[in-house]
Amino acid sequence: MFMQNTVRTAGPRARGLIAVRAEAPPTIDALARGFEAFKETHTRQLEEIKKGVADVVTAEQLEKINAALTELQTAVDDQAKIQAAAKLGNGAVIGDLQADPEYTAAFRAHMRKGDKAPADIQAAMQKGTDADGGYLAPIEWDRTIGEKLKRISPMRQESRVITIGVAGFKKYFGDRAVGSGWVGETASRPATTTPQIGIVDFTPGELYANPAITQQLLDDAAVDLEQWLGSEVDTEFNRQEGIAFLSGDGSNKPYGVLTYVTGAANATRHPYGAIKAVPSGSAAAFSGDGLLDVMYDLPSEFSANAKWHLNRLSLKDIRKLKDGQGNYLWQPSYASGQPQTLAGAPVVEYPDMPTVAAGNIAALFGDMEATYLVIDRVGIRILRDPFTNKPFVHFYTTKRVGGGVHNPEPMRAVKIGTAL
Incomplete structure (x- = not known):
C-alpha cells in the first residue's frame, strides 16, 4: 500500500x-x-x-x-523488485488478516449441530465472553510479525563477489613498470626497469548471531518462528556487511572502500595507490562543475559501467544542480526498471554513505564491480542448540565474509570542499 x-x-x-x-x-x-x-x-x-x-x-x-x-x-x-510475499504459519500471507481457524471451526460446528454442539460453545447474546456466545463472532488476527525497517546497502550487488574454499585469499598485482628505450644499431643496451609484483590479502572476518527461543514457544507459536528468525538474522547480516564494505577497518571485518581514498587509513594498502579524491567545488556542498570534474577525471576505459554512489540526503541536494545550459543534472527514471541518473550516469543509493559536510567523502563515482571485491568463505551456517541453555533453543548463526579494494583506478571520490 x-x-x-x-x-x-x-x-x-x-x-x-x-x-x-x-x-x-x-x-x-x-x-x-x-x-x-x-x-x-x-x-x-x-x-x-x-x-x-x-x-x-x-x-x-x-x-x-x-x-x-x-x-x-x-x-x-x-x-521492479517486488517479489511474491513469503508465507508464514498456516498459509497466512504476509500482510493479510486470516480468521482464527479454531474459532471459525467451532462456530461452524455450532451452526451445523445446533443443540448438539459441544458444551463449551453456547449461542448467547454477548460476543465479549466465550461462554456467553463469543464464538458467534470469530475474531480475525494478523498471523505475521511486524518488522522495524533496517536499511540495507546495495554494496554486495554492485561489487564483484567470489567464493573461496580456503581460509584466505591473496591477489597478486603487477605494477606494469617495465622500461624500454630507443637505441642505434651498435649502441649498448643497458638494463631497463623491471615490473614489481604486489600482494593484497583478503582475509574473511566472521559475523555471528546467537538468538534463543523457548522450545514451548517454538512448538506452540502460530507462525514459523524458525523461518522468521532466520530471515531476521539474514537481514541483520546484510546490514552489517553493507556498513563494513563502505567503512570497515579490516579488524575481523572487511576493509571498507572509503578507507582507500586519498588520505584515509588504507590509502597506501593497495599496490596501485589510493582511490583519487576530487573536490566538490563548494566549501560545504556539491556543485555542478565539481560533479562534472569528477566524471571526466575518471579514465574513459571505466566510464561505460560507472555509477554514482551516494545517500538519499545527498541526492536531495544534488537534485537542484544545473549544467551551464540550465538543464538539471538529475533526471528521474522514465521507464520501469531503469535507474534515475545524474549527469547521464545511473545513481545507486547507499544508506551508510557519509552526508554532505565539509571534508566528507559524500559520493563515489565509478565502476564498483571493477573496484571492490567481496570474498565469501562459506554461506550462512546455523547450529541449532537445544542443550546448552535449557529450556531455550539457541540458533548459533555464522557467516565468514571479507572484502577490500581490488583496483582503485575505476573509482573517484567526491570530497566536499574547494581543495583537497
Whole structure:
C-alpha cells in the first residue's frame, strides 16, 4: 500500500496537484509530473532570490516537493523488485488478516449441530465472553510479525563477489613498470626497469548471531518462528556487511572502500595507490562543475559501467544542480526498471554513505564491480542448540565474509570542499 503524497506545482501558490493515491502505485507519469513541478518551483525560488525577495513559503514548498519526489522515485524503483510475499504459519500471507481457524471451526460446528454442539460453545447474546456466545463472532488476527525497517546497502550487488574454499585469499598485482628505450644499431643496451609484483590479502572476518527461543514457544507459536528468525538474522547480516564494505577497518571485518581514498587509513594498502579524491567545488556542498570534474577525471576505459554512489540526503541536494545550459543534472527514471541518473550516469543509493559536510567523502563515482571485491568463505551456517541453555533453543548463526579494494583506478571520490 502506497501512502498518499501530494505535490503542489508552482504558480501564485498552487496551480495544480500531483497525487499518488493510496489505491494505486505511483506511475512513471506521476514521477515526471512531480519533476516538472520541482523544476518550476525551483526556478521561481531562484528568481525570487535574484530579486532579493526570497519567499519562505516557496522554500518550504520546494522542500515538500523534493521529499515527495524522492519517495516517488524510490517507490518506482521498488516496483521492479517486488517479489511474491513469503508465507508464514498456516498459509497466512504476509500482510493479510486470516480468521482464527479454531474459532471459525467451532462456530461452524455450532451452526451445523445446533443443540448438539459441544458444551463449551453456547449461542448467547454477548460476543465479549466465550461462554456467553463469543464464538458467534470469530475474531480475525494478523498471523505475521511486524518488522522495524533496517536499511540495507546495495554494496554486495554492485561489487564483484567470489567464493573461496580456503581460509584466505591473496591477489597478486603487477605494477606494469617495465622500461624500454630507443637505441642505434651498435649502441649498448643497458638494463631497463623491471615490473614489481604486489600482494593484497583478503582475509574473511566472521559475523555471528546467537538468538534463543523457548522450545514451548517454538512448538506452540502460530507462525514459523524458525523461518522468521532466520530471515531476521539474514537481514541483520546484510546490514552489517553493507556498513563494513563502505567503512570497515579490516579488524575481523572487511576493509571498507572509503578507507582507500586519498588520505584515509588504507590509502597506501593497495599496490596501485589510493582511490583519487576530487573536490566538490563548494566549501560545504556539491556543485555542478565539481560533479562534472569528477566524471571526466575518471579514465574513459571505466566510464561505460560507472555509477554514482551516494545517500538519499545527498541526492536531495544534488537534485537542484544545473549544467551551464540550465538543464538539471538529475533526471528521474522514465521507464520501469531503469535507474534515475545524474549527469547521464545511473545513481545507486547507499544508506551508510557519509552526508554532505565539509571534508566528507559524500559520493563515489565509478565502476564498483571493477573496484571492490567481496570474498565469501562459506554461506550462512546455523547450529541449532537445544542443550546448552535449557529450556531455550539457541540458533548459533555464522557467516565468514571479507572484502577490500581490488583496483582503485575505476573509482573517484567526491570530497566536499574547494581543495583537497
